[in-house]
Amino acid sequence: MRTIIFRTVAPYLTALMVLFSIFVLLRGHNEPGGGFIGGLIAASALAIYGIACGVAPVRRAIVFHPMSISAFGLFLSALAGLPSLLLHQSYMTSQWISFPFFDVEVDLSTPMVFDIGVYLVVVGAIASIALALEERESD
Amino acid sequence: MTTAAIDTTILAILAPFAAAAVAPIATKVLKHNAAWLLALVPAFIFFHFAGFVAAVSEGQTFVISREWAPSYGINLSFFVDGLSTLFALLISGIGTFIILYAGGYLKGHPQQGRFFSFLFLFMGAMMGLVTGNNLITLFIFWELTSITSFLLIGFDHLRAASRRAALQALVVTGGGGLALLAGFVLIIGVTKEIEMSVLLQNPDIIKNSGWYLPIFLLVLGGAFTKSAQFPFHFWLPNAMEAPTPVSAFLHSATMVKAGVYLLMRMHPLLGDTALWTTVLPLFGGVTLLVGTLLAVRQTDLKLMLAYTTVASLGLLVMLVGTSVEKALEGAVLYLLAHSLFKGALFMVAGTVDHEAGTRDITRLGGLKGAMPVTFTAACLAAFSMCGFFPFIGFIAKEVLYEGTLEAGSGALLITATAVLGNALMLVIAAAVAIKPFLGAKVETPKHAHEGPVMLFAGPVVLSLTGLVAAVMTHATGTLFIGPMLSSITGQPAETELHLIPAHIAAPLFVSLGTFALGILLYFQLNRLRDLISGILTAIGWGPDKGFDQFVAGLVSLSNGVTRFVQGGKMQTYMTLTFVATAVAVLLPRYVTGGWPEVPAMPDYTFYEWGILFIAAIGLVAVLVAKTRLTAIVSLGIQGFAVALIFMLFGAPDLSFTQFMVETLSVVILALVMTRLNLNPRDHRPFGASVISAIIAAGVGIGMGLTLMAVTQQPFDSRLSDFFAEFSRTVAHGRNIVNVIIVDFRGFDTLGEISVVVLTGLCVLALIRVRTKPEDRLTPRAGTEARNKKLEARR
Structure with a gap:
């Protein structure tokens, strides 16, 4: 699998895929996409990088253990439901803030935070499985 | 009491939980001196409840309630009366002194x-336990x-004995x-009441319900285990593995008294029946x-005290079991007395251990000069x-003897038991x-000297x-007892207590008899100890061993069941799962x-047919593939074709996800295959393949038919209409699928991602387990490899 072409292309491919996954994540509320799909794309990006260049560089690149990323995502998602409690609404009622940024109207919301959590959960869990499987005894 | 003061009661009851959060930080900053600050919390609670004493002694009771889960009738409600x-x-x-003592x-303990x-x-x-009014609240505490x-x-968790004691x-x-919970659920079901204060207003409600016996037994199950009644007494002495502050707290006024508290609390509801006055004195006496x-x-100070705690609890249960007012009064007095002297004695034992380095009475003696304050407290x-x-x-002893002498038919036996028990307790008290x-x-072992003020404040x-x-x-009697x-x-109960017995009567003589017997036994202590040891060795079995x-x-039972259900053969699991699925559909x-109708020939365009053809x-290709890896990749072809079909029929999100899932499944399956070191080819005999084919066909056809049948039902569009209508206006999103996932059905998603995280953890664990047998073959090399891997992971 570790051909020169693959190894040369893989880092760029991974970077592009991760970027694309974030794009898919953020557009999800209005266009096809979302945290789950984005997470899957990012996870496959990491898997490709792992197959091409070995698991250790991937682990170094993502700094945290993939399961920690996953657990943090779950934490973030659970947290995203809390702000509504402060406003005496039931848990997970969505909250929106809109503000102009230069000429664009930017919408921030708790569902977006929730979706980012979903993204992290999926990236972490799938990448953790894929990387653990890619790791051979010889590594 | 003002209303505001009553309202702070909840605060007072819950204050320790806040203190628990602050304690580690305070200790980090102030080291052991944090105890002075932290002790203010129980002191505050003490003074808060002291404020109730005057009102309660006039016969008032208070119920303080906050909503918790009102739809289930569960409220955070507390009941303040004489008992609580x-x-x-x-x-x-x-507790205040225990914190100081700790x-x-x-x-310097880390x-x-x-x-x-x-x-x-x-x-x-x-x-919460002693003030809990709502039965469920009480149970939770x-x-x-x-x-x-x-x-x-189990605080000292590095020692196996501690862990065992904690688990026990x-x-x-x-x-x-659990028994208590069942009892409470029965009470709630039978009486339709959940608040203790309401139940106590109709004391006969349970006795007349016909469910008295099961409720009685279940409540007793809770109380007897908590209060260490024979044959459940063994956990209490084993709990001496805990640091002494724990023993002093748990075994004087708190944990083990909870069972006695429950019996006292439920006495109006369950007490004074033939069953009650037989079972309780029997178990209590034994x-x-x-x-x-x-x-x-025993020769260990703490263990001696622990067993006398068991004995005292027995005495209390026996007294409560008589249901005679005078004996109950004796129980209340003894409970107060016991909490005070046992708390003090445990702390003394701990101080001696701390300063002299041993708790074995055969290795201790003459510490009076070195530890005068502790000695005084111990004597008192x-x-x-x-x-x-x-x-x-x-006073407690006078009153309780008066009570036991009135205890009806069993009076003599109960009194005799109490006398013998008390005489032996006198022996222990003297020995300790x-x-x-x-x-x-x-x-x-250590050069003994007086402990610091933190250690002797409590006992004194x-x-x-x-x-x-x-x-x-007089004050004790009217205000508390x-x-x-x-x-x-x-x-309403009248108490008349006298420090100096009002008249020379039977209880005084019984008391004197107890002293005489006790002193007699004290001088025979060593002989008595050998005798009992001999008997116990002869029996050779006890509930403690029984527990093990x-x-x-x-x-071994669960092991057997697991081995029976989970044989460990992947093929069997897969076969069973798919056969069950086929049968279910x-x-x-x-x-x-309800077979679906045969659908008409669909009117597809040529490229739609083309994609279906590719899927086929x-x-x-899967079926004719020579190696397993080829089969897995070929399966991906069908998956991508399905994703394309989703795309063509207007479900871009679904198609998108299908693409990704398909890619990742192929990658991960391929990785699993390479890792499992399976034979790349399938060498099963033809017959086995046929059986697999039949099962696969059964599942596939079953699922297909189910899908057809479902789509032939009239489509109920209420939900999709709702989402289509409100997705933009309420949730500010045009992508309905995503809005459903993160907003409308966000709570479901939260559950799903929790499952994803757990699955990730489990798969990770499974992958790591696989390396173990190799480790065992070459222990050192394997461990090294694993350590290296762990390092890499970090």
Whole structure:
């Protein structure tokens, strides 16, 4: 699998895929996409990088253990439901803030935070499985 | 009491939980001196409840309630009456000194902050237990005491004995807790009431319901395990593995008294029946004798005290079991006396251990000169335990003998049991408080000297309280004993207590008899100890061993069941799962005859047909593939074709996800295949392949038919209309699928991602397990490889 072409292309491919996954994540509320799909794309990006260049560089690149990323995502998602409690609404009622940024109207919301959590959960869990499987005894 | 003060009661009851959160930080900053600050919390609770005393002694009761889960009738409601006030005062008052004591005892311990935390959690649980009004609230706090005592007993978790003791306490008291929960659920079901204060207003409601017997037994199950009644007594002495502050707290006024509290609390509802007055005195009496006899056998200060605690609990249960007002009054007095002297004595034992380095009475002696303050406190507490004049223990003994003599048909037997038990307790008291301090100086492992003020404050104050409470007999009687007694009997009770017996009568002679017997036995202590040891060795089996056998039996049973259900052969699992799936989808169709109609030839364009054709080719490729890896990749062809179909029929999100899932499944399956080191080819005999094919076809056809049948049903568009209408306006999103996932059905998604995280963890664990057998073959190399891997992971 570790051909020169693959190894040369893989880092760029991974970077592009991760970027694309974030794009898919953020557009999800209005266009096809979302945290789950984005997470899957990012996870496959990491898997490709792992197959091409070995698991250790991937682990170094993502700094945290993939399961920690996953657990943090779950934490973030659970947290995203809390702000509504402060406003005496039931848990997970969505909250929106809109503000102009230069000429664009930017919408921030708790569902977006929730979706980012979903993204992290999926990236972490799938990448953790894929990387653990890619790791051979010889590594 | 003003309303505002009453409202802060919830704050007072829950304050220990807040303190538990603060304790580690405070300890980090102030080291062991944090105890001075932290002790203010129980002190605050103590003074708060002291504010209730005047009102409660006039017969008032208070119910403080906050909504918790109102739809289930579960409220955070608390009931303050004579019974709960005295308990709350004991818990918080003794708790204050325990916190101080823990500050001195674990000085410099790296986990002291955590220890304070556990202590406070336990204290909060106890406060909730004794004031809990709502049965479910009470039960939750009851369970919390079990859990927190598990943490406390197992505090020294590096020692196997601690872990075992903690687990044992949890299993025994937790098991009893389950019985109690069942009892409470029965009570709620039978009476339709959930608040204790309401139940107490109709005391006969349970006795007349026809469900008395099961409720009685279940409540008893909870109370007896918690209060260490024979044959559940064994966890209590084992819990001595805990650091001494824990023993002093749990076994004087709190944990083990919870069962007695429950019996006292439920006495108006369950008490004074033939069953009650037979079962309770029987078990209580046996526990009293077993406890004292086993105490005599011990030479370890803490264990001796622990067994006398068992005995005292037996005495209390026996007295409560008589349902005679005078005996109940004796029980209340003895409970107060016991909490004070036992708390003090445990702390003394801990101080001796801390300063002299041993708790073995055969290796202690002549510490009087080195530890004068501790010695004084020990004497005062021990005199109360012996029932000497003028201590609260003396009054308790007078009253309880008066009570047992009135206890109907069993009066003589009960009195005799009490006399023997008390005489033996006198022996222990003397052995614990006098032997280490008097006599010739014995060389101890550490050079003994007086402990710091943190260590002796508790014993001194508690033992002096035992003296003051007796001297101020009248106040004690009207302010504490009377109100508590009336809570137990369920009607206003008059108490008349005298420090100096009003008339020379039977109880005084019984008391004198007890002293005589006790002193006689004290001088035969060594012979008595050998005798009991001999008998126990002859029996050779006890509930403690029984517990181990029970646990071992449970483990081998579950092992057997697991081996039977989970054979460990992947092929069997897969076959069973898919056969079950096939049956589940096909059987209902067959039984109901709901086969779908044959659909008309669909009108597809040529490229749609083309994609379907590709999917079919992918499937054929799977079947004819020579190697497993080729089969897996070929399966991907079919998956991508399906994704394209989704795309063409207007479900871009679904298609998108299908693409990704398909890619990743192929990658991960391929990785698994390479890792499992399977034979790349499938070498099964033809017959086995046919069976697999039949199962696969069954599942596939079954699922296909189900899908067809479902889509042939008229489509109910209410939900999709709703989402289409409100997705933009309410949730500000045009992508309905995503809006459903993150907003409308966000809670479902939260559950799903939790499952994803857990699955990730489990798969990771499974992958790591696989490396183990190799490690075993070449231990060193394997471990090294694994360590390297772990490092890489970090």
